[in-house]
Amino acid sequence: MEAASVLERRNFNGLLDALTARGYRPIGPVLEAGRIVYGPIQRDSDLPIGKTDIHDGGMYRIADRPDDALFGYNLPSDSWKQYLFPPHSRLWTATKSNGSFTVAAEEIDPPRYALLGVRACELAAIRVQDTVFTGAFPDRQYNAVRDDVLIVGVNCGQAGGTCFCTSMGTGPQLTDGYDLVLTELLDGDHRFLVRSGTATGADILRELPLTPATPADCAEAEALIEHVSGHMGRMLDTDGIKDLLYDNAEHERWDDVATRCLACANCTMVCPTCFCVTTEDRPTLDGATAERWRTWDSCFSLGFSHIHGGPIRTSVKARYRQWMTHKLATWIDQFGTSGCVGCGRCITWCPVGIDITHEVAAIRTEEAVHAHR
Amino acid sequence: MxxxxxxxxxxxxxxxxxxxxxxxxxxxxxxxxxxxxxxxxxxxxxxxxxxxxxxxxxxxxxxxxxxxxxxxxxxxxxxxxxxxxxxxxxxxxxxxxxxxxxxxxxxxxxxxxxxxxxxxxxxxxxxxxxxxxxxxxxxxxxxxxxxxxxxxYGRRPDIPGYSVCIECKRRGTTCVMVADGTPCLGPVTQAGCGALCPAYHRGCYGCFGPAESANLPALISELRRLEVDDATLVRALRTYNAYAPEFRAASDELEVTG
Missing domain, CATH: 3.40.50.700 (NADH:ubiquinone oxidoreductase-like, 20kDa subunit)
Structure with missing residues (x-):
């Protein structure tokens, strides 16, 4: 790991200047109508200074902090997926000519995003989507955006009420895969411990007025990570989770969760790894041209499993089971990792507060009861 | 032709x-x-x-x-x-x-x-x-x-039956129920409006009627937790789609139990 340096809080705009000078468009946390979401960042004053967020099942509130932290929140309501894998995109346009038709792929010229404030769980989620979109079937649009992305990670200074990254082995510390990583230090002088992870990151640091980090700075950053790790709002026991879910496809807990589940799809929309889409063909009324669009869909919609003859997952029970079993079990067979990074968004943003960690625990506990009979 | x-x-x-x-x-x-x-x-x-x-x-x-x-x-x-x-x-x-x-x-x-x-x-x-x-x-x-x-063109119309929530998330609107405690019919209402009201920090009024898998009992118990009284719930369900079967059954049930 590269030696750490210290960036004083008063010089933070220098980092933003260095990003924009390189042609990046910085995106990061902004306070918008009482919630922290991702949006364009021009100056440090765009960041949610002195604000934090409280998370619980089906509950989110903004609160004031006793300090002026720039990154003193847990997680925005949306995720980086909004930028890397936009909700709507046109794939191609077909034009009728001489009894046949020609297809023109969508021209792609995405902005060069600098993602500012990427949490460890979020970087893990980006890497999960990388596996999906850069693997056997590379996705042209995703990769066009992703190839130019610069990642400025920020280690968590606190754990949220629905966080469980330590259970999923994804955080709270960023270990690799970033261009730059910051740890915000609030004791004494407000400053950032910074490290680069790539040559681009190192180039950017060379332009900033940094001082070498002292052992005390590094110790404070380490203590912070240790504190965060010990204060996760949720816990998910992943021991043998694949077989646990495979063995319990008919568990009565699925009926129970189906009575509470709204099948509204919020969990899948906020999940930073969920990637399911539908495609729509839109011909013009005169039939001269047609466009194919790709739009976020969800395994909670009936149309998603519609094949010849009708949908195959008609009950909400089947849909919830499909989602959770894919996320935590079949994903491992499919992509070699869990589909869950422990960010807790599905818990916070479920309008009725259904909690994936509770559902797994319930299946585990009740299975243990059955096993001992 | x-x-x-x-x-x-x-x-x-x-x-x-x-x-x-x-x-x-x-x-x-x-x-x-x-x-x-x-x-x-x-x-x-x-x-x-x-x-x-x-x-x-x-x-x-x-x-x-x-x-x-x-x-x-x-x-x-x-x-x-x-x-x-x-x-x-x-x-x-x-x-x-x-x-x-x-x-x-x-x-x-x-x-x-x-x-x-x-x-x-x-x-x-x-x-x-x-x-x-x-x-x-x-x-x-x-x-x-x-x-x-x-x-x-003799094809099936592409009119999804899923909830307004999907439209909220696609347009980047943060959930008004979770973030503000604002009662919202979005989770049980069919998409189609583009999630207009939540984009202006209002709860959904249910203008597009019940979504394909609307779970009214689950939403009602959550709205009660947000301290919405039953008379208000009945009024919320009895608007433009009052007599749609799922909304009608839920409001009738509320009157019986409420």
């Missing part, structure tokens, strides 16, 4: 839905190029005789005369699409279904005996076979064009 004839019919309604067709300004010429606008009094006084290949029916059935007229419309129509909450669920006027219509006419009209009306306001599909129902109060212009387009 002769262009298919389009007819637009009005029953008990405000005209807002059929005006969505005229509001399709950029696409109106393309529509007129693709179909023959044969019977659309809001657009032209020229009315051509049926049969019509595509009929758009707005409004609900509230009078004995309309109950007969819809049979005639059906017999003249090859493909019949109902448009809007009045036609698909009985509309706001279906509130009469819980009340005494004779009492209304006595208190509103100077000569109530002139009024020849039914005790109920019901959806068109309660009276005749409907080929496709397009929801909304009012309907979405883009969805209407999609239905016309799908009809022209």
């Amino acid at each position: 002769r262009k298919p004839k389009l007819a637009v019919w009005k029953f008990a309604s405000c005209d807002g839905c059929q005006l969505s067709l005229l509001d399709a300004e950029d696409e109106l010429l393309a529509v007129a190029g693709a179909v023959e606008i044969a019977n659309f009094p809001e657009a032209s006084r020229e009315v051509l005789p049926g049969p019509y290949q595509l009929s758009l029916v707005e409004g609900s059935i509230t009078t004995p005369h309309d109950a007969e007229r819809i049979q005639q419309v059906r017999s003249e129509s090859e493909f019949l699409v109902t448009i809007g909450a009045c036609a698909t669920a009985g509309g706001i006027q279906a509130l009469r279904n819980w009340a005494d219509v004779a009492e209304f006419t006595r208190s509103v009209y100077a000569t109530p005996e002139f009024i020849d009306t039914l005790d109920t306001s019901t959806a068109i599909a309660d009276h005749v076979t409907v080929d496709f129902e397009l929801r909304g109060c009012p309907i979405n212009k883009g969805q209407l064009l999609e239905v016309v387009n799908a009809f022209l």
Whole structure:
């Protein structure tokens, strides 16, 4: 790991200047109508200074902090997926000519995003989507955006009420895969411990007025990570989770969760790894041209499993089971990792507060009861 | 090839839905190029005789005369699409279904005996076979064009039955229920409006009626947790889609238990 340096809080705009000078468009946390979401960042004053967020099942509130932290929140309501894998995109346009038709792929010229404030769980989620979109079937649009992305990670200074990254082995510390990583230090002088992870990151640091980090700075950053790790709002026991879910496809807990589940799809929309889409063909009324669009869909919609003859997952029970079993079990067979990074968004943003960690625990506990009979 | 004839019919309604067709300004010429606008009094006084290949029916059935007229419309129509909450669920006027219509006419009209009306306001599909129902109060212009387009090409309209929540998330709107504690019918309401109200920090009013897998009991228990009283819940469910089966069953249940 590269030696750490210290960036004083008063010089933070220098980092933003260095990003924009390189042609990046910085995106990061902004306070918008009482919630922290991702949006364009021009100056440090765009960041949610002195604000934090409280998370619980089906509950989110903004609160004031006793300090002026720039990154003193847990997680925005949306995720980086909004930028890397936009909700709507046109794939191609077909034009009728001489009894046949020609297809023109969508021209792609995405902005060069600098993602500012990427949490460890979020970087893990980006890497999960990388596996999906850069693997056997590379996705042209995703990769066009992703190839130019610069990642400025920020280690968590606190754990949220629905966080469980330590259970999923994804955080709270960023270990690799970033261009730059910051740890915000609030004791004494407000400053950032910074490290680069790539040559681009190192180039950017060379332009900033940094001082070498002292052992005390590094110790404070380490203590912070240790504190965060010990204060996760949720816990998910992943021991043998694949077989646990495979063995319990008919568990009565699925009926129970189906009575509470709204099948509204919020969990899948906020999940930073969920990637399911539908495609729509839109011909013009005169039939001269047609466009194919790709739009976020969800395994909670009936149309998603519609094949010849009708949908195959008609009950909400089947849909919830499909989602959770894919996320935590079949994903491992499919992509070699869990589909869950422990960010807790599905818990916070479920309008009725259904909690994936509770559902797994319930299946585990009740299975243990059955096993001992 | 002769262009298919389009007819637009009005029953008990405000005209807002059929005006969505005229509001399709950029696409109106393309529509007129693709179909023959044969019977659309809001657009032209020229009315051509049926049969019509595509009929758009707005409004609900509230009078004995309309109950007969819809049979005639059906017999003249090859493909019949109902448009809007009045036609698909009985509309706001279906509130009469819980009340005494004779009492209304006595208190509103100077000569109530002139009024020849039914005790109920019901959806068109309660009276005749409907080929496709397009929801909304009012309907979405883009969805209407999609239905016309799908009809022209003999394909199924791409009108999803899932919840408003999906539209909120696609447009990047943070959940008003979770972030503000604002009561919202979005999780049980069919998409189609583009999640308009939550984008302005309001809860969803349910204008597009029940979503495909609407779980009213689960949402109601959550809204009670947000301290919404049962009388308010009944009012929230009894608006434009009050008589849609899922909303109706839930509001009736609330009155029994509440």
